[in-house]
Amino acid sequence: MKIGVFGLGYTGCVSAACLAQLGHQVLGVDISYKKVKLIENGISPIVEKELDDIIKEQVNNGRLKTTQNTGQAVGFSEVILVCVGTPDNGFGDIDYKQIERVCGDIGDALRDKQEFVTIVIRSTILPGFAKNIIFPALELNSGKRAGMDFGFVLNPEFLREGSGVYDFYHPPKTVVAAGDTKSKNVMEQLYKAIDENIIFTGFEEASLIKYVDNAFHAVKVTFGNEIGRLCRELNVDTRAVFDIFLRDKKLNISPLYLQPGFAFGGSCLPKDLRAMTCKAGEKNVELPLLKSVLKSNEEHILYAYRLIWKSGKKNIGFLGLSFKSDTDDLRESPYVSLANYLLADNFNIKIYDRNVELSKLVGSNREFIEKTIPQIGNLLCDSVEQVIAESDMIVIGNRVQDYEIALKKMPEGKKILDLSILNKSGDFNKDEVDYEGICW
Numbered sequence: 001m002k003i004g005v006f007g008l009g010y011t012g013c014v015s016a017a018c019l020a021q022l023g024h025q026v027l028g029v030d031i032s033y034k035k036v037k038l039i040e041n042g043i044s045p046i047v048e049k050e051l052d053d054i055i056k057e058q059v060n061n062g063r064l065k066t067t068q069n070t071g072q073a074v075g076f077s078e079v080i081l082v083c084v085g086t087p088d089n090g091f092g093d094i095d096y097k098q099i100e101r102v103c104g105d106i107g108d109a110l111r112d113k114q115e116f117v118t119i120v121i122r123s124t125i126l127p128g129f130a131k132n133i134i135f136p137a138l139e140l141n142s143g144k145r146a147g148m149d150f151g152f153v154l155n156p157e158f159l160r161e162g163s164g165v166y167d168f169y170h171p172p173k174t175v176v177a178a179g180d181t182k183s184k185n186v187m188e189q190l191y192k193a194i195d196e197n198i199i200f201t202g203f204e205e206a207s208l209i210k211y212v213d214n215a216f217h218a219v220k221v222t223f224g225n226e227i228g229r230l231c232r233e234l235n236v237d238t239r240a241v242f243d244i245f246l247r248d249k250k251l252n253i254s255p256l257y258l259q260p261g262f263a264f265g266g267s268c269l270p271k272d273l274r275a276m277t278c279k280a281g282e283k284n285v286e287l288p289l290l291k292s293v294l295k296s297n298e299e300h301i302l303y304a305y306r307l308i309w310k311s312g313k314k315n316i317g318f319l320g321l322s323f324k325s326d327t328d329d330l331r332e333s334p335y336v337s338l339a340n341y342l343l344a345d346n347f348n349i350k351i352y353d354r355n356v357e358l359s360k361l362v363g364s365n366r367e368f369i370e371k372t373i374p375q376i377g378n379l380l381c382d383s384v385e386q387v388i389a390e391s392d393m394i395v396i397g398n399r400v401q402d403y404e405i406a407l408k409k410m411p412e413g414k415k416i417l418d419l420s421i422l423n424k425s426g427d428f429n430k431d432e433v434d435y436e437g438i439c440w
């Protein structure tokens with residue numbers, strides 16, 4: 001393929017050199033005269049393992065060329081990769097100047113191009129920007145129509161500096177949002193040698209996934225560092241703790257506990273988080289991430305409260321009250337907290353939990369619920385059907401089969417708010433039932 005790579009920074013340089021190494025004809029474009037000249041002379045403008053040798057080899061065999069001329073590059077290319085910077089604007093938001101300008105210039109040059117070209121945005125951009133700004137800018141400047149006269153694709157970049165070449169050939173995943181079938185085929189062709197399992201998705205999802213990944217990586221590093229600081233101050237062997245922690249692939253390094261849904265609760269997670277951060281405080285170790293977890297959890301409960309408040313419904317039925325299904329443990333259940341917020345604001349509450357019978361609750365569990373919701377006896381119902389009949393909004397806490405069966409027969413005019421976790425949600429057709437999930 002004939003590929004134009006716009007922006008010869010960390011991302012563009014690696015892509016340009018490796019694509020040439022794969023046998024494509026690559027024309028790299030940058031506004032920096034210095035970068036263009038360095039590559040022209042077979043020298044990498046950035047420090048990146050193996051990149052110097054690849055650039056030298058590909059420049060010598062004529063597959064990698066550079067220019068500062070946008071028109072020349074657009075005229076040459078069947079595919080254009082946009083890899084310009086999207087830095088911080090100094091206030092936390094993205095500075096879109098580079099990408100706005102390059103897309104404007106590409107659009108101008110497209111006016112004179114007869115052949116179909118696929119424009120691929122590899123720069124990191126927030127949801128909405130591609131569709132609302134770049135896309136129309138390309139159309140306006142070129143006088144052509146996306147999807148008809150030129151193709152438009154979002155293809156976020158996941159390479160890591162320092163192992164960029166390795167990551168190019170072994171990407172953790174390849175994510176593509178393609179606006180038309182021709183461009184989808186072009187992307188399959190482009191990645192054939194590297195990754196045959198392209199994940200095709202929507203534009204907004206492709207934009208956001210890069211941020212989600214980076215946020216998670218940042219949280220992982222910070223979590224590790226906070227635990228490390230705590231271990232050090234408690235004279236606990238950090239290496240031993242982390243070795244054991246990482247060996248657990250069932251609960252720790254796994255998709256478990258990594259699904260959007262409702263707040264956590266129960267008799268262990270909140271208590272142990274508090275104990276840990278309390279101990280850290282005694283030792284003067286600041287653990288802001290761990291300390292903020294309970295605050296964030298509470299915010300999630302309040303978010304559910306606001307969704308209910310906004311719905312305008314006053315009679316709220318809970319299906320499930322214990323902190324998770326298949327237990328009668330109500331201690332620090334987030335559903336109990338939510339019910340309490342609603343009761344304080346004079347909502348009428350009805351509750352059914354197939355595992356909770358007041359007369360059978362004992363010990364600290366009974367003590368907790370009687371202290372937290374003294375009128376609990378008046379709120380508990382004998383059946384799912386009773387809760388559904390007496391409520392105009394049903395809050396699904398625990399997703400169990402008998403609740404679902406009853407909800408399928410729910411009379412019209414009632415609303416469902418699903419607080420169960422994402423991988424247990426679904427099944428309700430939004431066209432047939434007034435249904436919404438807390439995170440979807």
Ligand SMILES: NC(=O)c1ccc[n+]([C@@H]2O[C@H](COP(=O)([O-])OP(=O)(O)OC[C@H]3O[C@@H](n4cnc5c(N)ncnc54)[C@H](O)[C@@H]3O)[C@@H](O)[C@H]2O)c1
Nearest residue numbers: 007008009010011030031084085086098102123124157161
């Ligand atoms: N650096 C990484 O490891 C990495 C990884 C994944 C994604 N990304 C994303 O990729 C994008 C590029 O990042 P980078 O680190 O390579 O940026 P960079 O700043 O190193 O390079 C950007 C290049 O674009 C050039 N440029 C700017 N305007 C131009 C124009 N109109 N025409 C041609 N060239 C132009 C600049 O001169 C510069 O050489 C960013 O959105 C970034 O968030 C970066």
